Structures are given as structure tokens and as C-alpha cells.
Amino acid sequence: MRSLSRTLERATLRDIALVCLADALVGVSFGAIGVSGGLPLWVPVAMSVLVFAGGAQFAAIGVVLSGGGVIAAVATGLVLNARLLPFGFTVAGVLDGPRWRRLLGAHLLTDETVAFTLLQPDRPRRRAAFWLCGLALFVVWNAAVVLGAAAGGFIGDTDALGLDAAFPAVLLALVLPSLADRRTRNAALFGAAVAVAATPFLPSGLPVLLALAGLLLAGRAPSDREREPTAERDQATERDQAAGRKPVRGGAPTAGEPRVELAKEAH
Incomplete structure (x- = not known):
């Protein structure tokens, strides 16, 4: 764990800690809702260890507490988790390495771990962000569920505390930096519009899957030239101008452009 944290920047570690804090509040709410609804303490605890998917756990508990069967609860959780x-x-x-490590990584896959992974610029940092965030969330979430389940009889109305708002607020904060790109912003807005329009007509979980239609607006991936940092291109242009050359964008100089000999650059 310590070696993973050394790979990441301090700001990323701070954001992971804040996400863990927010998820802890949601975990306490989940444990309290399960026990206060009449379930044994071990049920929400076992679900958190074996399923480890907050949205699916809330959906399954909701089905059971409203009188639904186990099959309906499992089906609801599977539909909601299909987005993963x-x-x-x-x-x-x-997720490279031996099979047990890949299976563990698949179990730790959540919206938050994916968000932090995609925000990193290179593969070592992406790997460190995935494992650090996934392991930290797993420990914090399960500890919070145990705490909430133990206090389930004393909290009463968990909706009055507003703990359910912490989870979507965290996800919104994670995706906001990515919305600076116009293609990503258009895709996200279109997907959100599709999900909102489908919510009154479809079961829980399906509108989230339909939101993937926003990927159609994402367009092609940028080329290597487009991904080159603007600052580096500007520095290259300044060097060309200082050497008396015109910046060439298409490769070879066009007809009529003066060619600068390498000997001149030495002066």
C-alpha cells in the first residue's frame, strides 16, 4: 500500500481519501437501512464483502424490504451492475499478473476506481490509482457497513440524514475535470439526457446502461499529433523562428521556402 501511495501525487491521494470518507457515510446508511428494516446484521455485512457494489446492494435491499423475493433482488443487482x-x-x-490478482481486481472494480484510474497520465500511475483506491474503498466500505448495521436500531430514519446524496456528489466531482473537453462534454450531456428521459419508463439500472449511447458523440480518438501538448508545439515553433526557419506542419518544406543549412544553426 505504501509503495502504491508513493507513485501517486499528493492531490490524488487527498481525493481518494475524500472519496473514502464520502463512501463511508453511504456505507453507514446502507448498514443502518438493512438492520432497521428487519434484516439480521450479518446480511448487509455479507453483501458488502461478497458483492461490494453500493448501488446494487441498495437496490437488492430495497427489493427485499419491499416484499420481493431473493431472485428478484439478485436480478435487480445484476442489471444495475451491468454498467461495470x-x-x-x-x-x-x-489488471495484469496471475489469475487471482485479476479476479481480485475485478471484485474491486467500482465507479470510483475507474474514475481515478482514467485520470492518471501513464500506466504505472493508473495501476497504482486502481489498486490503492480499490483496496482503500473495500476496507472503508465494509467497516462503515458494520458500524451502520450495529447502530441500525438507533439511527431511525436514515433518509432524514441525507447520506444518500454523498455518493452521487462524489461521482459528479470526479467527472467534472473531464468535462472540459468538448467531445467528452457533449457525450456526457447526451447520455445524461437519454438516462433522464428513460427513467420514468424503465426499471432501475437500465437508464444508466442507455446513457452509454453518449459514446456515439465522442467521435474518433485524437491522433498522436493532436495529443501533443500545446506548450511543446509552441516551444518548437519558437526554436524554428529563432533559427530563421518557417514552421513546417506537413513534414517537408513547400516549394519556394528557404532551406536552412545545419551549419547555420551552429552560429
């Missing part, structure tokens, strides 16, 4: 399938393909590059 494309997430898994996105971060598959960091």
Missing part, C-alpha cells in the same frame, strides 16, 4: 462490464474493458490494461 464496459468499465472492465476500459481498465483491463492495469
Whole structure:
């Protein structure tokens, strides 16, 4: 864990800690809702260890507490967690190594771990962000669920505390920096519009899957030239101008452009 934290910047470590704090509040709420609704303490605790998916756990508990069967609860959780399938393909590059490690990584796959992984600029940092965030969230979430379940009889109305707002607020804070790119922003807005429009007509979880239609507006991936930092291009242009050359964008100089000999650059 310490070696992973050394790979990441301090700001990333701070953000992971804040996400863990927010998820702890949600975990306390989940444990309290389960026990105060009449479930044994071990049920929300076992779900948190074996499922480790907050949204799916809330959905399954909601089905059970409203009188639904186990099969309906499991089906609801599976539908809601189906969004993690494309997430898994996105971060598959960091889940290398033996099979047990890949299986553990798949279990730790959450919205938060994917968000932090995609924010990192290179593969070592992406790997460190995934494992550090995933392991920290797993420990914090399960500890919070145990605490909430133990205090379930004393909290009473958990909705009055507003703990359910912490989870979407965290996700919104994570995606905001990515919305600076116009392509990403258009895709996110279109996907959100599709999800909101489908919410009154479809079961919980399906509108989130339909939001993936926003990827159609993401367009092609930028080329290597487009990904080159603007500052580096500007510095290259300044060097060309200082050497008396015109910046060449297409490779070879066009007809009529003076060619500067390498001997002149030495002066």
C-alpha cells in the first residue's frame, strides 16, 4: 500500500481519501437501512464483502424490504451492475499478473476506481490509482457497513440524514475535470439526457446502461499529433523562428521556402 501511495501525487491521494470518507457515510446508511428494516446484521455485512457494489446492494435491499423475493433482488443487482462490464474493458490494461490478482481486481472494480484510474497520465500511475483506491474503498466500505448495521436500531430514519446524496456528489466531482473537453462534454450531456428521459419508463439500472449511447458523440480518438501538448508545439515553433526557419506542419518544406543549412544553426 505504501509503495502504491508513493507513485501517486499528493492531490490524488487527498481525493481518494475524500472519496473514502464520502463512501463511508453511504456505507453507514446502507448498514443502518438493512438492520432497521428487519434484516439480521450479518446480511448487509455479507453483501458488502461478497458483492461490494453500493448501488446494487441498495437496490437488492430495497427489493427485499419491499416484499420481493431473493431472485428478484439478485436480478435487480445484476442489471444495475451491468454498467461495470464496459468499465472492465476500459481498465483491463492495469489488471495484469496471475489469475487471482485479476479476479481480485475485478471484485474491486467500482465507479470510483475507474474514475481515478482514467485520470492518471501513464500506466504505472493508473495501476497504482486502481489498486490503492480499490483496496482503500473495500476496507472503508465494509467497516462503515458494520458500524451502520450495529447502530441500525438507533439511527431511525436514515433518509432524514441525507447520506444518500454523498455518493452521487462524489461521482459528479470526479467527472467534472473531464468535462472540459468538448467531445467528452457533449457525450456526457447526451447520455445524461437519454438516462433522464428513460427513467420514468424503465426499471432501475437500465437508464444508466442507455446513457452509454453518449459514446456515439465522442467521435474518433485524437491522433498522436493532436495529443501533443500545446506548450511543446509552441516551444518548437519558437526554436524554428529563432533559427530563421518557417514552421513546417506537413513534414517537408513547400516549394519556394528557404532551406536552412545545419551549419547555420551552429552560429
